[in-house]
Amino acid sequence: MKLDSKIPAGPLAEKWTKHKFNVKLVNPANKRKYDVIVVGTGLAGASAAASLAELGYNVKSFCFQDSPRRAHSIAAQGGINAAKNYQNDGDSVFRLFYDTIKGGDYRSREGNVHRLAEVSVNIIDQCVAQGVPFARDYGGLLANRSFGGAQVSRTFYAKGQTGQQLLLGAYSALSRQVANGKVKMYPRTEMLDLVMVDGKARGIVARNLITGEIESHSAHAVLLCTGGYGNVFFLSTNAMGSNVTAAWRAHRKGALFANPCFTQIHPTCIPVHGDFQSKLTLMSESLRNDGRVWVPKDKATAEKVRKGQVKPADIAEADRDYYLERKYPSFGNLVPRDVASRNAKDVCDDGKGVGSTGLAVYLDFADAIKRDGEDTIRAKYGNLFDMYQQIVGENPYKTPMMIYPAVHYTMGGLWVDYNLQTNVPGLYALGEANFSDHGANRLGASALMQGLADGYFVIPYTLGDYLAQNPADKISTDHPAFKEAETGVKSQIEKLLSINGKKPVDQFHKELGHIMWDYCGMSRTAEGLKKAKKMVQELRDEFWKDVKVVGTADELNMSLEKANRVADFLELGELMIDDALNRNESCGGHFREEYQTEEGEAKRDDENYSYVAAWEYNGPGKATLHKEDLVFENVKLTQRSYK
Numbered sequence: 001m002k003l004d005s006k007i008p009a010g011p012l013a014e015k016w017t018k019h020k021f022n023v024k025l026v027n028p029a030n031k032r033k034y035d036v037i038v039v040g041t042g043l044a045g046a047s048a049a050a051s052l053a054e055l056g057y058n059v060k061s062f063c064f065q066d067s068p069r070r071a072h073s074i075a076a077q078g079g080i081n082a083a084k085n086y087q088n089d090g091d092s093v094f095r096l097f098y099d100t101i102k103g104g105d106y107r108s109r110e111g112n113v114h115r116l117a118e119v120s121v122n123i124i125d126q127c128v129a130q131g132v133p134f135a136r137d138y139g140g141l142l143a144n145r146s147f148g149g150a151q152v153s154r155t156f157y158a159k160g161q162t163g164q165q166l167l168l169g170a171y172s173a174l175s176r177q178v179a180n181g182k183v184k185m186y187p188r189t190e191m192l193d194l195v196m197v198d199g200k201a202r203g204i205v206a207r208n209l210i211t212g213e214i215e216s217h218s219a220h221a222v223l224l225c226t227g228g229y230g231n232v233f234f235l236s237t238n239a240m241g242s243n244v245t246a247a248w249r250a251h252r253k254g255a256l257f258a259n260p261c262f263t264q265i266h267p268t269c270i271p272v273h274g275d276f277q278s279k280l281t282l283m284s285e286s287l288r289n290d291g292r293v294w295v296p297k298d299k300a301t302a303e304k305v306r307k308g309q310v311k312p313a314d315i316a317e318a319d320r321d322y323y324l325e326r327k328y329p330s331f332g333n334l335v336p337r338d339v340a341s342r343n344a345k346d347v348c349d350d351g352k353g354v355g356s357t358g359l360a361v362y363l364d365f366a367d368a369i370k371r372d373g374e375d376t377i378r379a380k381y382g383n384l385f386d387m388y389q390q391i392v393g394e395n396p397y398k399t400p401m402m403i404y405p406a407v408h409y410t411m412g413g414l415w416v417d418y419n420l421q422t423n424v425p426g427l428y429a430l431g432e433a434n435f436s437d438h439g440a441n442r443l444g445a446s447a448l449m450q451g452l453a454d455g456y457f458v459i460p461y462t463l464g465d466y467l468a469q470n471p472a473d474k475i476s477t478d479h480p481a482f483k484e485a486e487t488g489v490k491s492q493i494e495k496l497l498s499i500n501g502k503k504p505v506d507q508f509h510k511e512l513g514h515i516m517w518d519y520c521g522m523s524r525t526a527e528g529l530k531k532a533k534k535m536v537q538e539l540r541d542e543f544w545k546d547v548k549v550v551g552t553a554d555e556l557n558m559s560l561e562k563a564n565r566v567a568d569f570l571e572l573g574e575l576m577i578d579d580a581l582n583r584n585e586s587c588g589g590h591f592r593e594e595y596q597t598e599e600g601e602a603k604r605d606d607e608n609y610s611y612v613a614a615w616e617y618n619g620p621g622k623a624t625l626h627k628e629d630l631v632f633e634n635v636k637l638t639q640r641s642y643k
C-alpha cells in the first residue's frame, strides 16, 4: 500500500494557503444535501460539528456521555499554545513550528505542523469571540505563561481550567446549531462499528447505552473525534470512559493505525497510592513555571524522608538536588515532558525518590511564594493546589507537592493525510484520535491547539474537497453493509454475555495495564517487549474464556460497555508492543534502553526510522507495517538538546 500524505508542494509557509485555494468547494445550496457523522464532542468533535453545521451541512453528533460537555477535553488544565507573540519575547509561527517538530523528536510531518502553528493564532481570536475567559494581565490584554520545550511564553490559559472554558465555547457554538436544527445530538450513544459501502465510509453502527438498542446511521462522511487511548494502561490521567473502540473498529475495517507505541508519560501527576486506585490525577505542567523539582542529594536522607523521620523543609539547600536545573540549565524545570519524566524515573530508580513508595519527587513552590507572595501563586494555580490538598491531604503552600510520571496522552492514532482523511475514503480522524502533529512527544498545551485547529480551521476546507467530488446520494440503513455490521456488533455482545466466566472485566483491564506499564511504558527493551507480547496474548485468550459480564444486552449495562472496550484494548496493547519492538531506536516518549546516548538521552536512528509506522489490521496480533517516509526540508535533524 502506498501512503500518500498529500502534503501540498511549494514553500512551507505557503502550502496551506495554496491548498485552501486549490480545494474544491461545495456550493451553499448543495451543502444541505450532505450528511456528516461526527463521533465525539470534545474540543475536536464539538468544533468540527459546529463549524460544519454553520457551513450548512447536516451533522449528526455522537458521544457516550450524557452531555457533550462531559467529553474528556473538559479536564484539560494548563493552557493552549498560540504563536501570537503578545509577550514580544521572540515568538513566531516558525518558532512554534520549530519547537513542535523538535519537541516531537523529528517524527512528525513538517507540513502539518507548520499549518498547526499558522492557525494557532486564529484559534485564540475565535475563542475570545465566543467569550472564553482567558486570563488577562493587569492592562487587560491576554496573559501568557510558559510550557515545556519552549523558551517563550505562548500559552493562553483560564486558571487551571482551560479545557473546560474552551469546551464551553465550542459547546455554545454546537448548541447554536442544535437549536438551528443543523446538528442532531446523540448523547449516550456509543459507536461500535464503521460501515463501508463501495470502499467508502458511509455510516456507523452504535449502541444506545440507555436501552441497549443497536442503531445504524448513514452519512456521506464519518469523522472520528474520539480522543486518545491512554487508558490501555488502566491507570492514566484520562477520563475513566476514554477508550479506543471507535478508532479500533475503524482499524479493523481497514483504517491504518499509526505510531501506536508513542505514548506520553506526564511528569507531574499525583503518585499512585494504592492497589485499589482506578484513576490518576494530573497536576498541570503550568506548575513547572514556578515550582522547582528536586530530590534529596543522598540516598540516606531520601530513606529517612520515606520513613517520615525527616521533613522536606528540614533538608538544607545544599543537600537538595534540583536535577533538572542542574542537567538542563537552559530549560531548567521546563524541559519537555519525556525528558522530565525519564529523569524523575532515574532519580527514583537510584534510590532518591520520596513519599512512602519512593516513587515521587518534589515540586516545590517555597521560592515562588517567597518571591511573589502566596496570593499571587493562589491566583495562578489555586484550583490545582486545592485539588492536590483534597487528594493527598497536605497543604502544598506549606510543604512541597509530590509528583511522579503517569500515562497522559497518546501521540499515536489513526493514520491521516494532510486533509485529516484516513486511508479509507470518507473517514476522517481529528484531535487526539489521529496521529498527525506531535511526533514522538507532544509539547504541553499543544493538544487543545491541535483539536481546535482540526475542528475549526482544517476540516471545514478539506471535507468540502472530498464531498464536492462525491455524489450527494443518500444511502439507506437497510443496505446489506449496515445489516452485516449490525449483526457483527450484536454477535460480539452476545458472545461477551454468554461466556459467564469468573473474572470481572476490570481485573483483565488492570492486568493488561500492568503489563503495558512494566514493559511498554516509560522505558522498553526488546526482551521485555517480547515477553509482554506473549503475556498480552495469553491474557486475551483468557478474557474470551473467563470474563464475567453481568446484566443483559437491552439495558444500561456498564459491565458490557467496559467489556467491549477492554476487548479492543487487548488487541491494541499487542499492536503497541509490536510497534515498540519494530522501532529499534529511541525517540521522544519511546525510550528503548538499548538506544541511548552516553548521557542517557533518547538516541534516534534517522537513517532507518525516520518514518511513520502505519499498521494494517489482519486479525488480532497480526498486523502489516506500511511506512510513510518523513521528509525534512526546513529543519535540520539534530540530537535534541535542552541543556
Ligand SMILES: Cc1cc2nc3c(=O)[nH]c(=O)nc-3n(C[C@H](O)[C@H](O)[C@H](O)COP(=O)(O)OP(=O)(O)OC[C@H]3O[C@@H](n4cnc5c(N)ncnc54)[C@H](O)[C@@H]3O)c2cc1C
Residues within 6 Å of the ligand: 039, 040, 041, 042, 043, 044, 045, 062, 063, 064, 065, 068, 070, 071, 072, 073, 074, 075, 076, 077, 078, 079, 080, 081, 162, 163, 189, 190, 191, 192, 225, 226, 227, 228, 237, 238, 239, 242, 243, 245, 246, 282, 284, 408, 409, 430, 431, 432, 433, 444, 445, 446, 447, 448, 449, 451
Ligand atoms: C488531565 C488532563 C489535562 C490536560 N491538560 C491539557 C492542557 O492543559 N493543554 C492541552 O493542550 N492538552 C491537555 N490535555 C490533553 C487534552 O485534554 C486532550 O488531548 C484533548 O482534550 C482531546 O480532545 P479530543 O476532542 O480529541 O477528545 P476528547 O475530549 O477525549 O473527546 C472524545 C469524545 O469522543 C467520544 N467518544 C469516544 N469514543 C466514542 C464512541 N465509540 N462512540 C461515541 N462517542 C465516542 C466521547 O464521548 C467524547 O465526546 C490534558 C489531558 C488530561 C488527561
